[in-house]
Amino acid sequence: MNKHNFISLKKASELEAYFNQFTKIVQRENFYSGYSDHGTCNYWLFNEMETILNTVLFEFHVSQNTVIEDEIKSDNQYLALFIWESNVYFKGHCIGEGENVKSILFKKGDEIKLDLKENEHIKGIACSFSDRLLHHVLKEDALYFSNLFDDKPYLFHTMNQEMEHCIREIFSLQIDIPGKFGFKSSKIIELITHFLVNINQRRKESKEKYLTIDVREEMLEVKKMIISNLMEPPTLKELSREFGISIPKLRKTFRSVYGLTPHQFLIRERLFKTRRKVFTTSLSMSEISDLLGFADSSHFTKLYKKEFGNAPLRERKIQHCKIA
Template sequence: MEKSLRFINGAQAEELVENLKKVGKHTITNNHYRAEGEIGSFDIWLYDELETLLQVFVFDISLNELFEFEDIQTNEDIYTIRFALGAKVDYSDTQVGHGSPVGAVIYNSGQTIKNYIQPNQRLRGVTCRVEKAFLKRMSKENWKNIEGFLSLNKPWIYYESITPEMEQCILDMLQLQQNVNGRYGFTTGKIFELVTLFFLQFFSNRSLKAFAYISPRDKEILFEIKDRLLFDLTKSLSLQELSRDYGINIAKLRNLFFQVFGSTPLQFVMKERLFEAKRQIIMTNKSITEIADITGFTDTSHLGKLYRREFGVAPLVHRKRK
C-alpha cells in the first residue's frame, strides 16, 4: 500500500479518484470522495464549480502512519492557500503546527511542496487553489501592492496564524459537509469568507513592498524558530537567544522573520497568546484567571489590557457573546 499521494497542478476528479485508489476501498457520493485502508481514512469534498478560477478541497483525514502529500505546481498563475487544524505538518523542510489550530500557508507555483503528515493524527482543513484573476477580484483595493508580490519569480511560502474567526469558518465548513441542505451554496459563501479573513490579516501584517526572496535554508531556520516559539506560549525567548541558538545575526533574524510571519518574534508570540486567549474565551468555560495563566500573561489585568488593545473589547464581552 502506497504511503503517498501526488497531485500535479491541482486535482481534477479523475486524478483524485486515482490517488484514493492507492489508499484502499473508495466511494464517491456527489462531490464527496472517501477512501479507507490500513494507512487511515480520507474524506475529501471537492468544489470546482468555478473551474480553475477557484478550486477548493475540504478535507478530514485520519492517519495511522507517516504519510506524504506531494504537490507539484507548474501553472504560473495558480496560488495555493492551505488551512490546517489539529495536526503537525511538514512543508518540505518547514514544519507547521504543534497540535490545536496549525496555521495557514500560501505559496506560489513553480515548486514542489511535500507535506509530511505525522502518524496517529487527524488533519482537517481547507485547501484553496486560486488564479491570479480571482485574487484580483478579491483584493481590488490592495491589488497594486499584491500584484508585485505575486509576480516574484522565485519560489516562496508564507505563514499566517489561524484566528478564532478563521477556525470557526473552517469548522462550519466541515459541519456543512454532513449532508446539510443547501451545503453547496453555504460552503461557497464560507470559502469566500475564509479567503477574505486570511488576506485581511495577511495585508495588515506586512508591507508588501518589502517582500524579497528568502533562501530555502533561511526559510527552514525561520520555521524551526516559529515552531519553538509556539511550543510553549508561556515562555519568552529573546532575540539574543534565538540568534545564538540558530547562528543568525539579530538584524537578519528580525527582518526575515517579519517577511515570513508579518511580525517580529516577540510580536508573534504576543499575537499567538492573544489568539489562543480569545479561542479559550469563546470555545471553553475556563475562567479568565486560568486562561491568563495558560497563555503566559502575568495576571488578568495584563491580559485584559492587551486584549482590549488587540480586539477592541474586554475578554468578558467576548465570553458573553459566545
C-alpha cells in the first residue's frame, strides 16, 4: 500500500521535501512533478494568501492501491476538496466523476483518508481556508456554518454549474499560462466563493423542503440529458415524459437542486461554452453564437453581457491583456 500526505503542503520547502521521495523531479515556478515506480504526481501550489486561502491543483496516477491522507489541526481551518474527471473513495463512498457527490468539506476531526485504486488516477483541487474567508464570504450566516456538519467532521456536497465551469477553466486555461498567479488565484477565489454560497443556500433551502438522494439522482440525470443535447435540447414535455414527472414539478424540483429552471440552466451552459470559445479561439461573435445555437449574435451579446458583465468582444480584449 502506497501512502501520500500532500494536501496540507503549503510551502515550497515542504514540497521539496515531499518530492525527494520520487525518482525523477521537475520543478518550475509553482509547478512540481514527480515520477517513481509507484506512479506520477503533478502539483501546482497557490499560496499567495498565506493562512487565509491556500490551494493546490493535483493530478496523481498510481500503479498500486494508494491512500492519500491528511489532517486538519486548527479549529478555525477548513478544507474543501473538489474531485474532477476522476474518482476517489472516502469512508466507502465513491466521490467524483459520474457521482452526485463531487466535493467534500472537512473541518478539524478525524484524519482524512482517501482511497485510490490500483492503476487509476485522481485529479482535483484542494482549498484550505480560514474562518476569516468564511466570514468575508457569508457575513452573518458564517455564525451558523458549523451547524452543517452535524456530528461528523466532513460534509458531502455536489458541484453546481458555476463551480464546474471554474474548475474547467482553471485546468484547461489557467495552468498553461506560466506566472500569471493573480489571474489563476482570482478563479480559485471565485470557485471557493461559489462553493460556500451554494452550501449556505442549500442549508436555507433544506429548512423549507428536504430532497431525498433519489430525487437528487433523478435531477442529475435530467441535467446530464440537457448537457449532452445542447444544440437540440429536449423540451420540458419530453423531459417530463422521459422521467415520469409533471412539468411544474420537474421545473420546481430541478430549480431546488441546481438553483435554475431547466431552460435557465440550458442558456447558462451555452453561455459558459461560448465564453471559453471567446477566450480560446479567434472566431467571430456571429460564428460563436451560431455554433452554440443562439438565434442571432445581438441576442447572444445581450445574454452574454447580462451573465458576465461585459460584452464578449470586450472580454476577449481583457483576456488577451491579462496573458500578454
